Amino acid sequence: MSPWGLLGHERAVRAFQGAHRAGRLGHAYLITGVPGCGRRTFAARMAQALRCAQSERPCLTCRLCRAVDPDAPFWQAAVRRDHPDEVDDPRPPRDRRDAGYVHTAYLDVHVLRRRDGFRDIPIRGIRELAAETYLKPAHGTARVAIIDAAEELSIPAANALLKTLEEPAPHAVIILIAQQSTGVLPTLRSRCHHIALAPVPAALISAHLVGEGGLDPETAEAIAAAARGRAGWAIGMARDVSRWREFADRQATAEAFERATPPERFMAVDELLGRGRPLEQAERAYGWLGHISRAQASELRAAMRAAAGDAPTESRAALRSVVARMLRARAAQVNIQHNVTPKLVFEDLALRPAADG
Numbered sequence: 001m002s003p004w005g006l007l008g009h010e011r012a013v014r015a016f017q018g019a020h021r022a023g024r025l026g027h028a029y030l031i032t033g034v035p036g037c038g039r040r041t042f043a044a045r046m047a048q049a050l051r052c053a054q055s056e057r058p059c060l061t062c063r064l065c066r067a068v069d070p071d072a073p074f075w076q077a078a079v080r081r082d083h084p085d086e087v088d089d090p091r092p093p094r095d096r097r098d099a100g101y102v103h104t105a106y107l108d109v110h111v112l113r114r115r116d117g118f119r120d121i122p123i124r125g126i127r128e129l130a131a132e133t134y135l136k137p138a139h140g141t142a143r144v145a146i147i148d149a150a151e152e153l154s155i156p157a158a159n160a161l162l163k164t165l166e167e168p169a170p171h172a173v174i175i176l177i178a179q180q181s182t183g184v185l186p187t188l189r190s191r192c193h194h195i196a197l198a199p200v201p202a203a204l205i206s207a208h209l210v211g212e213g214g215l216d217p218e219t220a221e222a223i224a225a226a227a228r229g230r231a232g233w234a235i236g237m238a239r240d241v242s243r244w245r246e247f248a249d250r251q252a253t254a255e256a257f258e259r260a261t262p263p264e265r266f267m268a269v270d271e272l273l274g275r276g277r278p279l280e281q282a283e284r285a286y287g288w289l290g291h292i293s294r295a296q297a298s299e300l301r302a303a304m305r306a307a308a309g310d311a312p313t314e315s316r317a318a319l320r321s322v323v324a325r326m327l328r329a330r331a332a333q334v335n336i337q338h339n340v341t342p343k344l345v346f347e348d349l350a351l352r353p354a355a356d357g
């Protein structure tokens with residue numbers, strides 16, 4: 001555990017603490033990393049450290065610290081509630097043309113995010129947030145504004161935010177959370193201190209699940225391997241082992257689907273999608289494509305390792321095959337977002353041989 005009770009990210013915590021003690025903090029930060037690696041918890045800890053009045057900041061026990069605790073009701077309501085798999089922050093299968101946002105504020109901490117089911121964070125949301133950051137803090141010395149999934153800002157919203165970053169209120173700190181820095185406009189990026197959180201090593205996650213979670217080593221190792229650096233995801237799975245078993249089963253089915261012949265894959269489609277209304281099927285299809293993408297990603301890593309050697313013809317062919325299937329799965333995802341019938345999308349995915357790609 002790092003000094004902030006985070007799994008991993010010790011260097012990032014120490015760097016922030018050093019700058020804080022030296023009085024060298026900026027007005028804007030961009031936290032990047034894979035979803036589930038601890039970006040939101042890191043932002044919460046920053047808000048606590050910036051506002052805590054105790055000498056040991058954050059004390060985690062005072063009123064201002066407790067307000068932004070990752071388990072506090074405010075925080076739970078404010079940040080994006082992830083997709084059950086916490087794979088990424090998926091856009092909804094059916095993009096709505098209009099835009100919506102959720103702005104939650106408590107004791108001078110503000111969180112802005114896209115409203116579920118909407119396409120992006122509109123300029124209205126940024127205007128509202130920006131206006132509030134200029135108000136003097138009523139509790140403590142700083143006002144903290146967090147933008148959860150900043151890559152979802154509309155272009156006008158991003159430009160409005162840029163104006164706020166160019167003339168920040170002296171007491172305000174704005175924290176952007178994103179998966180990758182390239183998801184954020186370069187003009188915004190250049191005005192932020194960048195905190196890049198690395199994926200948490202599997203060994204660290206696994207040891208934590210055994211030590212703190214009381215999990216058996218075998219399950220802990222399996223969850224840590226599937227987590228691919230996302231400690232938050234792993235901890236969530238460890239808390240609800242039945243959810244983990246379901247996830248592992250689905251993953252095994254997706255891997256079998258990837259290895260199967262086209263006729264076998266075709267036969268499996270009905271079983272994968274099940275019955276139900278088109279929207280339910282679309283959501284299920286989206287979930288399955290996530291599992292299939294994960295299966296492909298681990299296959300890709302293995303194929304790249306094999307091809308990096310003396311690159312025999314068959315390992316290069318394996319590499320081409322998995323890349324072609326990845327492109328096809330990505331196209332399937334886009335088709336489902338564009339309301340193509342999930343059954344058609346999956347049958348196409350099942351039948352066309354990968355070599356076409």
Ligand SMILES: [Zn+2]
Nearest residue numbers: 052059062065
């Ligand atoms: Zn405190």
